[in-house]
Amino acid sequence: MSEPLRRYLTDLVAVAREVLGEELCGVYAAGSVGLAAYQPGRSDVDVALVCAGALDRAVARELVARLRHEVLPCPARGLELVVYRREVAASGTPEPGFEVELNTGAEMDFRVSCGPAERPAADGLFWYGLDRSILHQSGQALLGPPAADVFADLARDDLHQLIVAALRWWLDRPVPPGDVPAPGAEDAVLGACRSWLRLHRGVWLPKMAAGRRLLAGGGPLVDAATIDLVEQSIAARTGGTPPIGSRARAFQRRVLADLTATPPA
Template identity: 65%
Template structure:
């Protein structure tokens, strides 16, 4: 783990414990940190906190005040933090189920959401259960029991449905007209690679590692290769070709789910 991120996570947990006391029963690094794919300057720090029971509104706001970037500077692009009750984390539910969500950082718009019903549907409600599935496999415990014990995985049908919803969400985003390189298209392609590898092989990989696995099998070598290179500073692929690849992956997910 990056030393700056390690120190940040330690301070974050100390501050969370100051607010939550014994209600805090677990803290886990997720996303690129958990998957050992953290890329300074590009990656976020993803954190899941687990609490014993539902939090009151003032406690949620106090937690946000102590952890937002202005109070605890984030060494990455941003912090994406989600708090779950212990029973939700262990349930395998496909629902969002969070107590509070905080997005904050030097290159990330601030957002604090205090209930799933307040999450705009247009922003996607599939992220949370997919993140908990990744935590079940690859979460890094900073506090509490191993992530595989704290977080249940999704049922296969729920997993495939949420992955399809995520791909449909990506496909609905606007892209520049024409075939010119489209910033962010590399993440769209590699996110689709990750979904495909998870469904085919049963394992979560980082976006880039999922792309490399498909490259090794000879799948869409040119497009995936350029998408991986774009994460190191190369030009991203064009929007139309990225969307065409996403549609092919979505079709495979939907076809498998119909069987």
């Protein structure tokens, strides 16, 4: 972890403690930080706060005001912060169940949602259950008990449904017409690799590691076209040319077809 990121997370924890007081049960680094795959200049900072009970709206507003980028500058593309009640974190539910969500950063649109009802359904409500599953496996405790003791994993059927919903959401994203590189397509490809591996191999991996593991393991999805696409997607994460959108979509459809035709046992 870089020193600027370490300082930022320390300051974020301090703010959370000041605002939430004894209601704060824990602070956890999620996403790329939790998976030890943070890329300066590319990754977001994903953080989950766990509180004892429902969050008062005035407290939520103060938390947002003090953590927004203009007040506490984020050294990454942006901060994606989600606050959960302790009972939700421990429930293993596939429902969103969050108290507050904050997106803020120099390269991120500012958004606040106080509960799932305020989040546009078109933006996806499957993220939260998936994120809590990743937190159960790999969350990094910045304050409080180990993440595995706080966040329950999802039942296999629920996890399968959320992963399928996520794949369909990615397939609905627009891509440039024609045979031209599609920025962001690399994340869709590697995210599909990660989803397939979670259901078939039982482990969440960072995107690039998931791509490499899929190729190394062989299996029904791996052929010459897949090898070329996944290798290009990995290279794009470090400055290479993104894959063509139509090729990315074709691979995503293969993954979706595999996971819907025969759900992993």
